[in-house]
Amino acid sequence: MKTEYTQDLELQRILLREINKKLKSQKALQNKDSATPSFGELQSMCEQITKSQKRASYKTILAVAAILSVGFLATSFMSLDNSNESSPLSTYYVVENVRGDKLGINTHLALSDDSVSVRILDRVGLDAPTINAIKMAILSEETVEIDGSITHKTRPDDYSTYYVGWKGALGSITEPTKNILPKSFVFSDSSNAQITIEIVGHTNPDGYDGITRSILSADNNSITKSHITVYNADKKSSNEIETIIRHEFGHALGLKHSTDPDDLMAPTITSAYPFISECVLEGLFHLYDGMSQEEYECKS
């Protein structure tokens, strides 16, 4: 399952520059007569947009434009990953180290009190159990204990505690933090909601299942709003959607990716226990306590 995260405009410029470099070298390799690349590849997506324009109202088109306009940074990051070149950008989220796993920290959510408004925009008509699963990824206070023989984080027969929902996870942090830590989540239909979760039926052109776009404050010191998009939702199980939401919501709260492939915040979620780990919680605590743009090293 691919999930990705987009960050700020400076990064976008850097990545664009990198893409340009790659395009130039590709062009140099191509013979002159086959020089119409991207347009053809984008044909099907263009048809999709045209179709939706025909049936949608203008406002909806704008919304579609907004949803579609989030994949770029994520794509670039993946394509840089896939090409075996060493690129300075691949270290943007993650600093290589030999011991311990690192969890990327972006910046905290800007809050005036500990309540966060969340809007769900369901474009596909999800059934009630799936809507409930989405809400559980956020609101659940349930924990699960997972045996060390599965996680390899502790000895077999030693258990690690994981949280099912962000509310439960955040609620377990009792130490005071310098910035307001979100503790409650209120669902609302307002477009001013701080976190919007948009569930769509179409495919992300770059193959992502979920993307989070965050808007930073003018001083880049906090996240003012986040928009989560889950793609191909009508072809996904409620479990998968719940997992994607759990991961993307972590981004919306300010987390970047983890170097631990088994963590919920790994760039590609393959974990058999995609729940909120102690490591993620410690990272969140430091993030809201003033540490930013860094990597938090988890104790193993």
Place this chain on the structure above:
Amino acid sequence: MNRPTFPQVIVVDDDEATVEVFSEYLELNNVKVLATAHNGFDAVKIFQQNRPEIVFIDVMMPIYDGFYALEKIREIDPDVPIVMVTADLSKATEERLVSLGASKIIYKPFDIPELLDCIETYAKR
């Protein structure tokens, strides 16, 4: 081989680095960038001089901003596709852009391939 005519656009953003890399990207994808400007006032000028097929304008620019350019260019040409680029997600901004005649709003950070795709849609008309 039937070589397609390249879509012709202008790009307006107060950030010169953004204009530069964005224009370069467009050119690499066979989109002709006729001219660029860094404020709303010059945007209107280069629009009149070049008459592009599509206009890209950043909303937030000092003094003569994207709203200004949108309004003026719309007065000159009621039909030209004008794509407004903004990081401002507010309803108020959206409504203002729509009421001034924006063809499309792209939110930053944007999906560049999607942008190219829409250039094709508009250029085909």
